[in-house]
Amino acid sequence: NAGVTQTPKFQVLKTGQSMTLQCAQDMNHEYMSWYRQDPGMGLRLIHYSVGAGITDQGEVPNGYNVSRSTTEDFPLRLLSAAPSQTSVYFCASSYTGGAYQTQYFGPGTRLLVL
Amino acid sequence: GQQVMQIPQYQHVQEGEDFTTYCNSSTTLSNIQWYKQRPGGHPVFLIQLVKSGEVKKQKRLTFQFGEAKKNSSLHITATQTTDVGTYFCAGRGSQGNLIFGKGTKLSVKP
Numbered sequence: 001n002a003g004v005t006q007t008p009k010f011q012v013l014k015t016g017q018s019m020t021l022q023c024a025q026d027m028n029h030e031y032m033s034w035y036r037q038d039p040g041m042g043l044r045l046i047h048y049s050v051g052a053g054i055t056d057q058g059e060v061p062n063g064y065n066v067s068r069s070t071t072e073d074f075p076l077r078l079l080s081a082a083p084s085q086t087s088v089y090f091c092a093s094s095y096t097g098g099a100y101q102t103q104y105f106g107p108g109t110r111l112l113v114l
Numbered sequence: 115g116q117q118v119m120q121i122p123q124y125q126h127v128q129e130g131e132d133f134t135t136y137c138n139s140s141t142t143l144s145n146i147q148w149y150k151q152r153p154g155g156h157p158v159f160l161i162q163l164v165k166s167g168e169v170k171k172q173k174r175l176t177f178q179f180g181e182a183k184k185n186s187s188l189h190i191t192a193t194q195t196t197d198v199g200t201y202f203c204a205g206r207g208s209q210g211n212l213i214f215g216k217g218t219k220l221s222v223k224p
Contacts, residue, residue: 033211040123042202042216043157058211090156103147103204103212105156 004106023091032074120215135218137203
């Protein structure tokens with residue numbers, strides 16, 4: 001199993017550009033989530049999904065969209081990038097009952113918005 | 115909203131010294147998880163505590179969950195350079211999601 005994969009590993013954007021961060025898992029996990037990690041801020045939840053077709057907002061959802069058309073994939077879209085979105089983004093997955101189950105994290109995407 | 119506070123933010127130790135990080139919640143937690151993130155890496159699950167007063171050990175690491183289920187600690191005995199990284203605790207939020215503490219960054223001087 002590849003576990004949780006994320007692409008790209010690194011990305012530089014200009015303010016106003018859009019992009020999609022890809023996340024995929026091959027463990028048949030129902031629960032998937034996106035976090036951003038900033039220095040001194042820990043991991044903050046952006047959006048999460050409890051299954052295909054179901055998504056919900058986390059702590060810091062503004063400026064991000066998600067969709068969950070399949071169990072395997074959970075892309076994160078930045079519609080109009082802003083410098084405040086410079087961060088490291090982690091995708092995570094787990095079996096049902098997200099907070100009770102081990103979260104498996106992807107390797108992360110490092111995003112710089114100029 | 116619910117917060118999970120973690121202290122200290124940084125800890126520098128000499129190799130062989132002990133290390134402890136503390137996690138406190140403003141509300142009762144149903145469970146608590148601990149993760150380790152190596153420099154440049156991603157968080158990796160270490161352990162989950164569920165029961166009041168629970169104590170679990172993994173080699174030199176000892177995890178405790180408070181009697182009131184509002185606090186937890188991770189203690190490392192005789193640190194090694196391989197222990198370097200950031201340690202996060204995480205508790206269940208009101209929406210059922212994990213709320214992460216801000217982490218304790220451990221550096222170990224050989």
